[in-house]
Amino acid sequence: MIQRPQAVPEPLWRQTVKRCALRPNGMATSLMNAMRAKCDLAARLPMDEAFEVFCALSELDAAHALRRRPLRDLGAVLEAEAAEPVIVLNPGGEPRVNRAPEIHGPGHVPELRNTGRRILAGWLEDATVFARSALVARGEELLRDAQHDELTSLPEELAFDPVVFRRTGAAEVAFIEDTGPGRCLHLPRALSLLGINADSFGHWMLEQLPRFLATRALLGAATPPLLVDADIPAQHAEALRFFGGEDGPEIIEVPRGLRVRVDRLFCVLDWAYAPHLITTDEGLDVSKVHAVVPWVAGVYAQAGARADARIAELGVAVAPQIRAQRRVFWARKPARHRSIANWEALRDRLDELGYVTVFPEEMGFAAQVATLRAADRIVVQNGSGSLGLPLARPGTRVLYLSHPEMSRFAWQSEAFACLGFDLRVLSGPFTERSQPWVDQSNYEIEMPVAEAALAWMEADLPHGRGRAMQTARPRP
Incomplete structure (x- = not known):
């Protein structure tokens, strides 16, 4: 085992050793752990020494070398x-x-x-x-899909990339070259x-x-x-x-x-x-x-137009209740971040109105697409799963659940509008504001506000599709 450098405090050293170690299944450590180890070592040691220690702890052999490369x-x-x-x-x-x-609710979407x-x-x-990397190497240069001042205008940690040890300039990195x-x-x-x-x-x-x-x-x-x-x-x-x-x-x-x-x-x-x-x-x-939001929306519009034929070709089944009600609650596990404090109460109310709760991560991709395209009404939680919605049918009415921090949501809502969705947001106050990424915060949906949003969702339904608000069945 490599000895602890004097400049690295003992508690941080133990943490760095742990972060660099292989996982129990023999796989390399996560990119997040590797990034934190790189940053901690580079902050306390000269870069070449920090890299040498990182290689030793990560079991990288002598074919790995550090090279400064322009971006x-x-x-x-x-x-x-x-x-x-x-x-x-x-x-x-x-x-x-x-x-x-x-x-509907607090917050502002500019x-x-x-x-x-x-x-x-x-x-x-x-x-x-390179595996798990955003970079393309060509000759002595590294290429990144970054135009104008995109590479320098956002607070980005480039060492998250597995082939970057650290950023050394506005458009230069210390590249981990493997020969x-x-x-x-x-x-x-x-x-x-x-x-x-x-x-x-x-x-x-x-x-x-x-x-x-x-x-x-x-x-x-x-x-x-x-x-x-x-x-x-x-x-x-x-x-x-x-x-x-x-x-x-x-x-x-x-x-x-x-x-x-x-x-x-x-x-x-x-x-x-x-x-x-x-x-x-x-x-x-x-x-x-x-x-260019309409560009990615157009890509998905073309894909969605082909999806129905593929669903039929593959014989993908959709739950009979979804076929009958045409309403889906595209949900997120309550134990995860961006969780809704009163998730069960909201789920129960949606159940009364005929919304079928599904967790997309539990479904194959074809089943996800088939479910989305079978629905007329979709209530969806903020999170990665919501980005499957571009494959729903034009004309779908969407209620998007979120905390109040939605300063960049117009990019997503513009894509939904280009796809022909009828979208509104139902937001609720923070119950826990996360740091350093506010977007991962937990929140609560206030039920009186939810009722107004759900009334909009239920308005003008075609005859025979689901239940009207006033006839929702009571809970036992």
Whole structure:
């Protein structure tokens, strides 16, 4: 065991050793633990020494070395050096308005004005990508999908990326270079769906899946093999097979610690910059965010139009009660963050009105899509699961449950509006305000306020669909 450096206090050393250790199942430590270990060591030791200690504690061999590498905008490199002319999916720079929804309860959702991103697609030659990483290596440079001042305008911790040891400048990082030949896969063509947060359903639905859907629309049967992280949830790979169809592209799992050198890498830029770990979500300058909400909404609208045929083709069943009532409570486990203090009371009231409670994480991806498309009315809790809603049918009425901190929600509500949803928010006061990420806070839904929102949900229902508010059955 490596000795404790004198500059690292004993309690912090014990914590760092624990954070770097392999998990009981033999897997590498989490990206969060690794990031905290990197930051703690780099704050107390010279960078080279901090890296040496980190490697020893993490059991990284001598093939790993620290290299300073500049960060460049992936889009700019793609446009200047792509193997073929790029496809412009959005020109960028245009003024955009993201509309705010109506709210029942406390809080304020401001209208968000911004300028659109330049969204491109094209082939990049001789590139290397890494498991669980947002970076693309090419020569002596690292590429990131970051335009304008996106890389510097948000409080982002780049060391969350497994191949970054620390940030060394506004557009430079200390890169963990691995030259071990046994940890490199070589492919002629690929589309990378690898990512720091690819194991999170919310990030998957906002980043990786739209990237695949756009590629499939552009290239069809010529879509190259898909690179996915080996430890993503089963529903993520199911989503690729659901939309890829029986003749879909090969899916290649990339284990943690592996890099993939690709002769021709197909790249599709994201609809918005994706900071993968902001140090706090308080006081963010949203004017610095460039996004094209209608673009990602359009991608999902096309996917949703194909979903019904796939559901029928696969014979996906939907619960008879959902078929009959056409109402769903798209719920979140009460023990998790963003929990509702009076969740049971709200669930019981929704049950009286015919809403069937489902937990999407307990369902396969195809079953999630089939359930969403069978519903006319959806009550959904704030959280990653809500980002499956773009696959519901146009015309669906949605009641979105949230705490009062919704300063950036207009991006999501604008996407729902573009998809043809009728959306309102039902918010409630904080019961526990979390730090440093306020968005993870718990809250309570005040039932008198909920009744007004539910009256809107139940208004103008087609004949025979569910129960009217005044005829809800009493609880025993």
